[in-house]
Amino acid sequence: MELFLTSRKRVELPFQVDIHPEDMPLAVVQRALDVCATALDIPVLLTGNEPFLHPDLEDIFTAVRKRKLKFVTEVSGLMPDSAKKLLIEHPCTLFWRLYRPELLAAQDLAEIRVNLKELREARIPMQFLLMANDLDASYDFALEWLEEFQVPSLMVRMPCTATIPERLKLAAWCADQAPALLKRGHSLILDCGAMPCLFSDEHFGRLAKISFKRYSCNPHIVVLPDGRLAHCLPMSMLPGPPVTTFKTHADALQFYYDVFRDLQLDNAEHEECHSCLSRLTNLCTGPSMAAKATLTLEHYEELKKLLEKEENDPEERKKQLWRMTYTAMKIAFYADAVECLEELRRHEPGDDKVHYWLGxxxxxxxxxxxxxxxxxxxxxxxxxxxAPLAELHRRLVKNGNAIRARLLYEEIKRIEPPVP
Known part of the structure; x- marks a missing residue:
């Protein structure tokens, strides 16, 4: 689980986001850590624009240690001396963000190098996280930093909403560098959203031989500063329930697998995915969830405008309502789906499909x-x-209503199967 601690920043850098409130309250941090403590084998990621600028940083470190959690912190290298001292006293693994040098002022770059050298000498475990926002830029400087500071691994983060053609150049660079880095004792990893089709057959085969690691687009739960959960940070535009809703990390994870299941598997608008062998063999689920969600939100706004207009043809109106229902359900806008389905029910009270989806x-x-x-x-x-009673039974079981679920199961068993 990822905790987005703060929107504070020293300088403007790629991949930063502005989320309100600016700082996550300590009470929210502690409740989120309680949920994380139910899965001690899964590390907690402390992140934010500059997580070490959080005013309660020492209390957060204390809360993490109290719960005996493994944790990792993302840093840019621009940090106050108090944070550096805290880190040396209570070490944790660092994901050290690497930005293109031209994005940083000379004094900031010098500070980053000094801090990096001090923390390497203090034997703080770390890996570099290359922030590749410009997909046409050169990132050879990261290879020099790996050698200079002897950091064992480099993870490459590219915008997961970028198109496949936009990402091909950087993917090819990664595929070319990974085997050479491995020979020199370094590893290269690709962050979420790197689909197999970014690589040529030659590159894919070469990377398979060295067990190249890339993270698929699965729920990477992030707790936002207001305490609400999101599927991942790029999908923070679709925040979910508060972290206090869940008792365990597994519950929260399962919630996001269930809620966005249809969205993750929907590649109807991505024709290049239809015959893709990686998708057919479950190596990939298509474009990233954030890319699909952005496209679905655009359709949602278009359909909303259509529904606000007076439609004289009732059949056309019904088609629009069904499209809106499906779109709203995909992005978990359930109140909108209810509104559409209730209108459909008024027009077609005998349509079993309307009652099912309304349920x-x-x-x-x-x-x-x-x-x-x-x-x-x-x-x-x-x-x-x-069929509909079985769906109701499944939901009762999941909701923990065992007695009613058992009674419904007995009721279902008494129903005669339909005549073929």
Whole structure:
């Protein structure tokens, strides 16, 4: 789990974001760490624009140590002396962000080098994190820093919403450098969103021989400063429930696998993915979640404008409502989906599909009694009532309502299968 501690910054640099409030309150940090403590084998990532500028940094370190958590901190190298002293006294692994030298003032670059040298001499474990925002720029300087400071590994972070053609040049550079770096005792890793199709067949085969590591686009849960969760930082435009909603890290992770399952698997608008062998063999799920979410949000706004217009043709109106329902469900805008489905129900009260999806949407809005009512209406209208009741049973089990789930299971067993 990642904790975005602060939006404070010393200088303007790539990949920085402005999130409110500026600093994560200590109470939110502690509650998030309580959730992290349910999965001690998973390291906590402390991040932010400049996490060492958080005013309660020492208390945060104390809270992490109290819970015996493994933790990693992302830093740019621009840090106050108090933070450096704290880090030397209580070491943790560092992801040291590398920015192109031309983005930094001379005095800032000099400070970064001095801090890096001091912390390397103090034997603080670290790896470099190359912030590759300009996909056409040269990043050979990172190789020089690896050799100079003898840092064992380099992780490359590129914008996960960039298109495949935009990322090909940097992907080829990574594929060329990885085997050579391995021979010199260094490793190169690609951060989230690096799809197999970024590499030529030759490069892909070469990287497979050295067990090259790239992270796929799975939920990398981040706690935002206001305490809400997001699938990952690039998807902070779709914040979810507060971290206090969940008792364990596994619950939070499963929530994001469930909520964005349809979005992650939807490649309808990405024709290049339809016949992709990597996707067909489950090595890839297509473009990054952030790229899909951005595109879906654009469709959502377009559909919203269409629905606000007066539509004389009722059939066309129904098509628009169904499109809006599907789009809203994909990005977890359940209240909008309910609004569309309730209008569809008024037009088609005998449509079992409307009742089924309305039951799903009500459930996600925590309107559980209305959801059960809709699933049962669907069961009365459909040819095979076992399917909607089975979905209701699954949700009752997941919600921890074991008694009602068992009673419903007995009810389902008594239903005769439909005649073929």
């Amino acid at each position: 799903c949407a009500y459930w996600e809005c925590n309107r559980l009694a209305e959801a059960e009512d809709e699933f049962r209406k669907c069961a009365r209208l459909t040819k095979d009532p076992r």
